[in-house]
Amino acid sequence: MARHLITSAIPYINGIKHLGNLVGSQLPADLYARYLRGRGHEVLFLCATDEHGTPAEIAAQKAGKPVAEYCEEMHGVQAALADGFGLSFDHFGRSSSPQNHRLTQHFAARLDAAGLIREVTEHQMYSPTDGRFLPDRYIEGTCPNCGFDSARGDQCDNCTKQLDPTDLINPRSTISGATDLELRETKHLYLRQSAMKDDLAAWIDRQTDWPVLTTSIAKKWLNDGDGLQDRGITRDLDWGVPVQRGDQPWPGMEGKVFYVWFDAPIEYIACGAEWVEAGKGDDWERWWRTDKGADDVRYTQFMGKDNVPFHTLSFPVTILGSGEPWKLVDYIKSFNYLNYDGGQFSTSRGRGVFMDQALEILPADYWRWWLLSRAPETSDSEFTWEAFQQDVNKDLADVLGNFVSRITKFCRSKFGEAVPEGGAYGAREEALLADLTRRIAAYEKSMDAIEVRKAAAELRGIWVAGNEYLQAAAPWATFKEDPQTAAMQVRLGLNLVRLYAVLSAPFLPFSSARLLEAIGAEDAGWPNDVGEALRALPAGHAFTVPEVMFAKIADEDRAAWAERFAGVRG
């Protein structure tokens, strides 16, 4: 038994996430956490909402609420959706928690003491009308290069030229439309990432088993142009962690907060403290401090590719630069993007399926299965309703659901609703055991390596093996000549249902629970020995025939949904 710390990239607070966000971090992290728990390992799986930054303040303003109240509400909404998808976080925290405030300020003090923070005076656009400094993206104007009239302050979407907000002709605030923007002087703290470039490079070079996606992005940032740049870690905002050195004031930084990308990863750690505070655990440091028991912990992070620089560079600088024995990540699993029907998911245009809508139209396991079995591991992948319908109907309804249906119903009609007695294994059964043993080992290997699509394919193969067995054994034919042998075949088939429920639980937790309940299984332990696992339900054991496990998606539904989610959400 090993100890596994797992974190999923923390979702931003300003709205409901779409399926692309879900499959990029939280869902695979949950798959891995459930699998490891199933194997009997000790797991701490943490996630939280990322609540600071300009977008949160603006979203709150639009909702007509104080930002703290808005965040609390949205945290509740996201927590409920996470629950709906069966995301089994040990704790779902908040980056705005007091624990994170304290820890973020603590790290800042340590980094400052280590000489890794410097002050920089710079000029930024300020909007008196909005009463705030505006990030480059919140300023629009006419592109000096091509004349496009909606160029953003960081880049022109029309000619792709990179811009500085001061380059724009007739700049205006995208929040209020105000044009009375002025350049103001302001002072910020920068994290001297450049000072740790060599340490980071050496650390990345040692990670030979990480996904190419992860290491290539990290190396790009390390070596691009003049190398790793220092990064501003403070902002002129009201909502956030106040800039302090530990619990001491930071002269010159009054009224400023830490940049959300500085405090967000620290929340991974603070979330452990929240977990204890919530009464769910009693010692978070044994997961996070290598001097307090975290030496034997394996720490795995999950994220979309856009998050990789912060997890391979900025956050490790925070950890290493502190000079304290915090647990550093051991493995980073990153994902590409899931596109929607020929384009990108778009939150602003309501294009694609969002978590709340997904749960309205179908059970969570449909989404979990499809998203995970087609996860964008090696390249971007695409959601289409045709593929979704076809794959889900085939894999879940026809292969798994129908297997459960045919064996339970056959037993009920010939032997009643209890596991039949009699008969003994022959060559066919021994071959099945050998086949399953091999397939389960392959499944475990893929899950251990977090090769999600491969694991799904192997699980499906295990389901298919059940149908192959029934076809070959043909208990409906055997029953006429040799009821004892038919009883043995049916008993084996019913035990396969229990085995499938156990093996499928990481992918299909809700369906797995339904199956175990229907079949009346008391033991849902991972099968260490297949032969033994297939004797778990003894002769005479009562069961019930479950309702249709997976109703098929009809053509009319598919067509209606395709239209409904094509764009423009309320």
Place this chain on the structure above:
RNA sequence: GGGCCCGUAGCUCAACGGUCAGAGCAGACCGCUCAUAACGGUUUGGUUGCAGGUUCGAAUCCUGCCGGGCCUACCA
């Protein structure tokens, strides 16, 4: 502009220097009738984007070209 990734059967993907390039879906045929008209078997289908090169041997390594995607540091 720079960098990275990808281009393999109609579709989604696997093989990452070595037996006839594999699997699922879709298609065709056969079988079964327990089952959600479900299941099983057989089978059609590929000069592995193009052109060169290295090698006894290349989908795999190198060069160039064509096509697609992503990233490029003040959104998070």
